[in-house]
Amino acid sequence: MNPRQVIVVGAGISGLACALRLRELGVTVRVFDAAENPGGLISTVQHEGFLFESGPQSFQLTSELRELIHSAGCGSELVEADPRTPRYILRGGKLRPAPMSPPSLLTTSLLGLSSKVRILSEPFRRSQPVAGDESFADFVRRKFGTEILEHLAGPFVSGVFAGDPEKLSLRSSFPSLALWEEEYGSVIRGAMKSRGQGEHVRPTLASFKMGMATLLRAIAQELGDAIASRVAVSSIQHGPQGWMLRCSGSANAETVSTSALVLATPAYAAAKLVAPSAEGLAKTLAGIPYAPVAVVAQGYRREHVRHALNGFGFLVPRTEKLRTLGVTWNSSLFPGRCPADSALMTCFLGGATDPQILALDDGQIANQVHQDIGRVLQISAPPVAQHVWRHNRALPQYNLGHAQKVAAIRDDLSALRGLFITGNYLEGPSIGSCVLQGFRTAQGVQDYLSR
Ligand SMILES: Cc1cc2nc3c(=O)[nH]c(=O)nc-3n(C[C@H](O)[C@H](O)[C@H](O)COP(=O)(O)OP(=O)(O)OC[C@H]3O[C@@H](n4cnc5c(N)ncnc54)[C@H](O)[C@@H]3O)c2cc1C
Numbered sequence: 271m272n273p274r275q276v277i278v279v280g281a282g283i284s285g286l287a288c289a290l291r292l293r294e295l296g297v298t299v300r301v302f303d304a305a306e307n308p309g310g311l312i313s314t315v316q317h318e319g320f321l322f323e324s325g326p327q328s329f330q331l332t333s334e335l336r337e338l339i340h341s342a343g344c345g346s347e348l349v350e351a352d353p354r355t356p357r358y359i360l361r362g363g364k365l366r367p368a369p370m371s372p373p374s375l376l377t378t379s380l381l382g383l384s385s386k387v388r389i390l391s392e393p394f395r396r397s398q399p400v401a402g403d404e405s406f407a408d409f410v411r412r413k414f415g416t417e418i419l420e421h422l423a424g425p426f427v428s429g430v431f432a433g434d435p436e437k438l439s440l441r442s443s444f445p446s447l448a449l450w451e452e453e454y455g456s457v458i459r460g461a462m463k464s465r466g467q468g469e470h471v472r473p474t475l476a477s478f479k480m481g482m483a484t485l486l487r488a489i490a491q492e493l494g495d496a497i498a499s500r501v502a503v504s505s506i507q508h509g510p511q512g513w514m515l516r517c518s519g520s521a522n523a524e525t526v527s528t529s530a531l532v533l534a535t536p537a538y539a540a541a542k543l544v545a546p547s548a549e550g551l552a553k554t555l556a557g558i559p560y561a562p563v564a565v566v567a568q569g570y571r572r573e574h575v576r577h578a579l580n581g582f583g584f585l586v587p588r589t590e591k592l593r594t595l596g597v598t599w600n601s602s603l604f605p606g607r608c609p610a611d612s613a614l615m616t617c618f619l620g621g622a623t624d625p626q627i628l629a630l631d632d633g634q635i636a637n638q639v640h641q642d643i644g645r646v647l648q649i650s651a652p653p654v655a656q657h658v659w660r661h662n663r664a665l666p667q668y669n670l671g672h673a674q675k676v677a678a679i680r681d682d683l684s685a686l687r688g689l690f691i692t693g694n695y696l697e698g699p700s701i702g703s704c705v706l707q708g709f710r711t712a713q714g715v716q717d718y719l720s721r
Pocket residue numbers: 279280281282283284285302303304305308309310311312324325326327328329330501502503504534535536539563565618661664665692693694695699700701702704
């Protein structure tokens with residue numbers, strides 16, 4: 271066995287970012303993934319001139335993502351959207367611009383006078399964080415009131431986590447809000463300070479000319495035959511020389527050894543693998559809840575959509591009583607997403623507050639979307655093309671107690687020499703956070719192998 275060989279299980283963005291960085295650090299790496307193609311939650315489908323995305327529609331171009339794109343050699347394919355592109359929130363059946371800056375919080379038609387007074391006075395009503403873990407909803411109600419929770423903060427949370435604000439932990443899901451209250455007694459003061467220090471420059475929103483899968487394909491190409499698709503790891507075992515993996519795939523089942531092992535799978539899959547070696551760790555990993563999401567991409571003839579679609583798309587507060595959580599106007603964000611006479615939009619349903627959505631079949635989900643958005647966007651004919659994805663366990667929920675779970679995972683892991691984990695359930699679900707985590711994990715593996 272090569273003493274500097276590492277196996278990464280999982281070829282989503284977390285595993286691929288980790289694997290490519292390991293290779294750059296001079297480590298021999300192999301990647302196994304159970305699926306047909308690398309990418310995990312990210313895939314792009316081309317259909318009659320439309321570019322449908324199965325999960326993420328874009329990403330914030332963080333410095334780590336820039337590095338990864340550079341290493342994968344697909345920088346020339348990058349397309350960027352204007353970060354000031356307007357977003358909307360539905361209130362009373364009408365789309366209203368979402369406030370994108372502190373002054374616009376005071377002029378927005380989304381909020382009434384008393385909420386605006388609460389925003390204005392918040393810097394002067396200093397407070398300290400409550401003891402223990404506080405839910406995102408309790409925090410927003412305590413600092414700003416119910417209207418802001420229902421019509422601004424709540425929809426935002428469903429856009430990022432597909433989460434339930436009553437259950438999400440403030441500290442784990444939005445750590446900077448908790449930090450600002452702790453340091454300045456006020457989130458508005460904190461936000462202004464971090465802006466002043468240049469910490470809060472809104473990163474560019476980006477994708478690729480041929481969709482999100484471009485990045486995954488470019489990394490996979492770079493890694494070449496180090497990646498094996500359709501190889502599911504069914505068990506792992508710690509031995510004197512490192513880790514032994516039992517794999518089943520297109521070829522016969524085989525056992526493979528490695529000096530270090532990275533699990534870049536979802537938490538529930540990692541739980542099954544570590545169960546025989548570390549029961550406590552498995553229990554903690556299995557205890558991270560996931561929310562289901564249905565993704566519906568729909569192509570319309572442009573003449574059948576009356577709305578100008580001038581922006582990113584819109585979010586839907588639960589009080590509007592629609593099942594659609596949010597809509598991205600893909601063809602307004604990036605060029606080349608659909609034929610010139612058409613419009614492409616992608617809708618998200620389900621999440622932690624509506625897990626029953628997946629009880630519907632694909633046709634019913636698509637009809638639900640058409641019914642929900644048809645009225646809002648004044649759509650006069652059915653879509654000419656559509657694709658539905660059902661993610662049973664789409665996004666990990668950073669609920670109350672999440673920070674303790676992550677600390678326990680890290681603690682238990684330190685006793686398992688040569689085993690590492692990375693993924694979207696640890697330090698943030700965004701693609702940028704997954705890449706950052708993947709790079710850090712690669713560095714941790716390299717340090718371990720050098721010892
Ligand atoms: C609907 C939706 C919309 C989103 N929108 C955005 C967005 O707009 N912007 C953004 O930044 N982020 C977004 N995200 C979040 C982001 O896409 C994910 O957090 C990220 O892609 C997760 O990557 P990952 O590699 O950690 O996990 P995954 O993509 O889940 O990859 C895990 C991989 O592990 C493999 N695997 C599992 N078990 C085994 C096993 N036993 N053996 C071998 N292989 C195994 C799986 O096949 C899979 O390929 C969105 C997510 C969803 C679901």
